[in-house]
Amino acid sequence: MGGVAVRCVNVVQIYTTAGGHDVVALRGVDLDIRPGEEVALLGPSGSGKSTLLSLFGGVLRPSAGKVLVDGRDISRIREAELGRLRSGTVASLLQGAGRNLLPYASPEENVEFARRALGAAARRRLPGPAELLDRLGLGGLAGRPLAAMSGGERQRVAFASAISSGAGLLLADEPTSQLSHDDRDAMVELVHVVNREFGTTVVLVTHDPEVAARMPRSITIRNGRIGSEGRHGFDFGVVDEDGAVHIPDDLARRFPAGTLVQFEETADGVVLRPLDEQGERA
Ligand code: ADP
Ligand code: MG
Secondary structure: OOOOOEEEEEEEEEEEOOOOOEEEEEEEEEEEEOOOOEEEEEOOOOOOHHHHHHHHOOOOOOOEEEEEEOOEEOOOOOHHHHHHHHHHHEEEEOOOHHHHOOOOOOHHHHHHHHOOOOOHHHHHHOOOHHHHHHHOOOHHHOOOOHHHOOHHHHHHHHHHHHHOOOOOEEEEEOOOOOOOHHHHHHHHHHHHHHHHHHOOEEEEEOOOHHHHHOOOEEEEEEOOEEEEEEEOOEEEOOOOOOOOOOOOHHHHOOOOOOOOEEEEEEOOEEEEEEOOOOOOOO
């Protein structure tokens, strides 16, 4: 099936509320996600995570900047091609997706239902429901109606259904938020299995640092911007197009907005030194 790339170039998203005022949800996001990468989006509520995911899924077009999915600029393509992108290239798993399945049908029947719009060529190319469930390690759920399953099991079937049409990009918004610890872990494992088996690019929104820590790359969104990136448990600042770097939260108290700083080069990096209250160099 194979994964697709996602790229953002200086993406700005502005919503106009019913009352007529503007809300800036994303204020200049630059981001490169390679085919087959697994990425967690972290950040406080209201920071813009779901907005970013909606842009990747072609549900929204950016107010400014570019979003490229599989090399195609979704702000430029026609409605029809956007529709194909939404149904073919991208799979979206929404919060509580397990509730949107057919309750009296089995997992196979649910996966088959999710594949109903596929053409004959795609059907031949893609694994069928039984094989897909097997390859995802969900064969044990076969035969039982969803109504008899736990929330976590239903969510795993929803996951299988979401990727059954061969999408190269899986977008999941808080897929573990209503699950127990064990179900959450099973879900994260399922993400890794899909990624290994099919090479699918995965972008997963979570507020759970433990989930994010199990993804090879995590991106923290703060107030509509990329705040920092984590790699294997270590957090890094990210330099943006304008040369700006977000100061980490734990240091921000020492560097309130407007602080004058000096950059002092050392042998192995740069020291950031604020002017003291008297305006003297430290
Ligand atoms: P997150 O998923 O990180 O909680 P969102 O992307 O949902 O954040 O929201 C980012 C900002 O945009 C918030 O201030 C939110 O209130 C605002 N917002 C989101 N959707 C809409 C909308 N449809 N209309 C107006 N404002 C919105
Ligand atoms: Mg959200």
